[in-house]
Amino acid sequence: MKKLVLSIIILLLGLPAIGLAAPGDKVNVAESFEATVLTEELAAPWEMIWGPDNMLWVTEREGSKIVLINPANGEKKVAATIEGVFADMQHNGLLGLAFAPGMTAKKGQVYLTHTYKGATKDGKDGFWAKIIRMDYDGQTEKLTNPVIILDGIPAGNDHNAGRLVFGPDGKLYASK
Numbered sequence: 001m002k003k004l005v006l007s008i009i010i011l012l013l014g015l016p017a018i019g020l021a022a023p024g025d026k027v028n029v030a031e032s033f034e035a036t037v038l039t040e041e042l043a044a045p046w047e048m049i050w051g052p053d054n055m056l057w058v059t060e061r062e063g064s065k066i067v068l069i070n071p072a073n074g075e076k077k078v079a080a081t082i083e084g085v086f087a088d089m090q091h092n093g094l095l096g097l098a099f100a101p102g103m104t105a106k107k108g109q110v111y112l113t114h115t116y117k118g119a120t121k122d123g124k125d126g127f128w129a130k131i132i133r134m135d136y137d138g139q140t141e142k143l144t145n146p147v148i149i150l151d152g153i154p155a156g157n158d159h160n161a162g163r164l165v166f167g168p169d170g171k172l173y174a175s176k
Contacts, residue, residue, distance in 0.1 A: 039074040042067065044087070047097045047163070053105035053138060059112070061093035066112070068141060080134060080143035086117040092127065092155065095162025101170055106138040111172060113162045115155045129153040129160060131174060150174075 038056075043063025051057045056069040057079075064085040068077045087093025092115035100109040113131045120126035130151040134143040153176070161175040 037074075038071065039069055039076055042076075044093065046093070046095050049097060049099075051105075052099065052103055052108070053141075057097060057110075059094045059097050061095065062087045064094050064114070066094075066097065066110075066143060077141055079136070079141055082112065082114055082132070082146070084116050085114045086127070087115070089157050091159050091161075092157065095129075095160065096164035096174070098164035098166055098172065100133075101166055103136065104138070108136050110134050110136050110143055111149065111164050113164055113174060115160055115162075127155040127157055127160075129155040129162065129176075131164070131172070 042058060042060055043065070044061040045058045046061040047057075047059040049057050051068070053068075054071070056071055058067045058069060059065075060067060064082045064087070066079040066082070068079050069075070082094055085094050094112065094114045096111075096113045098111045100111065102108060103110070111131060111133050113129055115127055115129050117125055118128050128151070130153060131149045133147045133149050135145045136143055149172075153174075163175040165173050167173055
């Protein structure tokens with residue numbers, strides 16, 4: 001039994017972090033990398049995606065802002081501050097962001113989701129989410145003209161994923 005356990009341990013130690021190695025394969029399980037702080041002082045960043053303008057687009061869950069970050073030097077620009085966002089717990093506030101198909105560095109539409117507080121059918125305070133669309137102007141690097149796309153999505157005081165993505169079918173998908 002000791003030989004079996006020892007053989008299994010040796011076998012497991014010989015495997016790379018992902019996948020299986022064939023006998024004689026060279027396996028490099030330790031990769032080195034360098035970490036650099038690009039920017040600081042974001043108010044609970046939630047979503048971060050590369051934009052067509054080669055900037056990092058970040059939603060601030062607690063700050064209710066969409067911030068554009070230059071990956072070369074960490075410079076930040078606020079593209080918009082979203083009104084009516086409710087963020088007091090760890091998983092609510094300004095959450096997901098997705099670029100509409102056809103978005104370019106010059107113009108396009110951006111979809112966002114955020115939580116808010118409102119009355120339920122019985123008049124009690126409740127948590128809700130909405131999806132909004134905004135127009136992007138690459139000249140000013142600003143988002144304007146918010147339009148509510150979907151409102152009254154039941155939300156909770158915790159675990160509101162809020163991720164948005166356009167599928168290959170051109171439809172907007174939202175996680176809950």
